[in-house]
Amino acid sequence: MKLIPVKQASDACQELALEMHGLLARAAADQRPVVLGLATGNTMVGLYAALVDLLRGDPVNLAGLTTFNLDEFLGLAPDHERSFQRFMNENLFGPLDLDLARCHFPDGAWAQKDPEAACAAYSQQIQGAGVMDMQLLGIGRNGHMGFNEPGSPANCWTRVVSLHALTRSDAAGEFGSLAAVPETAITMGMADIARAERLRLLAFGSSKAKPLAAALASEPNPEHPLSFLLQHPDFKIWADGAARGQES
Numbered sequence: 001m002k003l004i005p006v007k008q009a010s011d012a013c014q015e016l017a018l019e020m021h022g023l024l025a026r027a028a029a030d031q032r033p034v035v036l037g038l039a040t041g042n043t044m045v046g047l048y049a050a051l052v053d054l055l056r057g058d059p060v061n062l063a064g065l066t067t068f069n070l071d072e073f074l075g076l077a078p079d080h081e082r083s084f085q086r087f088m089n090e091n092l093f094g095p096l097d098l099d100l101a102r103c104h105f106p107d108g109a110w111a112q113k114d115p116e117a118a119c120a121a122y123s124q125q126i127q128g129a130g131v132m133d134m135q136l137l138g139i140g141r142n143g144h145m146g147f148n149e150p151g152s153p154a155n156c157w158t159r160v161v162s163l164h165a166l167t168r169s170d171a172a173g174e175f176g177s178l179a180a181v182p183e184t185a186i187t188m189g190m191a192d193i194a195r196a197e198r199l200r201l202l203a204f205g206s207s208k209a210k211p212l213a214a215a216l217a218s219e220p221n222p223e224h225p226l227s228f229l230l231q232h233p234d235f236k237i238w239a240d241g242a243a244r245g246q247e248s
């Protein structure tokens, strides 16, 4: 794992967007399919904006791009204001005019009826696409990855999870109230994430300092899901000063 300190979030977003642009351009030139694992959250907004800008300035044929999102709340319609599908449409898929048939999400509606089948199907769909070229990651205030909350084992695959109280209270502002925040979600597991060829994590702001430091200092431990990924052969983490625990 390589920790890349940056002064400000926008520096990290620009560096990672450039790397993504390069990856997409090389794949297009080689007429090779490319598979990205995508994340949501405020952290990703600047990254997606930077990538959209780069692709507008220097267009790449994205016909070979397939995406898999990390997670989704259960019980929200895909066009719900707070659904991750809506977030992706607004921040990336719409601006890039991507073919939505190639942009995949774990199926929350199916998971409510038949969690085992829906979850196994998503892991299989990811594996069927080959090895993901790159998986984007953020980190929750309690250290969750996707919605792999503390307590998640290294060998878990896509599954339905109960959201921790802190995760729900962090989302309450955006949902308008705590009661409106779903209690469950469907998430790629740590094992799905670890299969990706490259892992790229962004951590910005003081609320990420504690979970980041705890995971970086930890042996592989379910209480810090990020700790399972630290031995991955191609893992970069960008962190601004606040996320590295520096006073601003």
Ligand code: GLP
Pocket: 039, 040, 041, 042, 043, 044, 070, 071, 137, 138, 139, 140, 141, 145, 146, 147
């Ligand atoms: C969300 C997502 C995570 C994300 C995290 C942090 O709920 N499930 O994938 O990394 O919380 O979000 P933010 O970037 O808004 O801090």
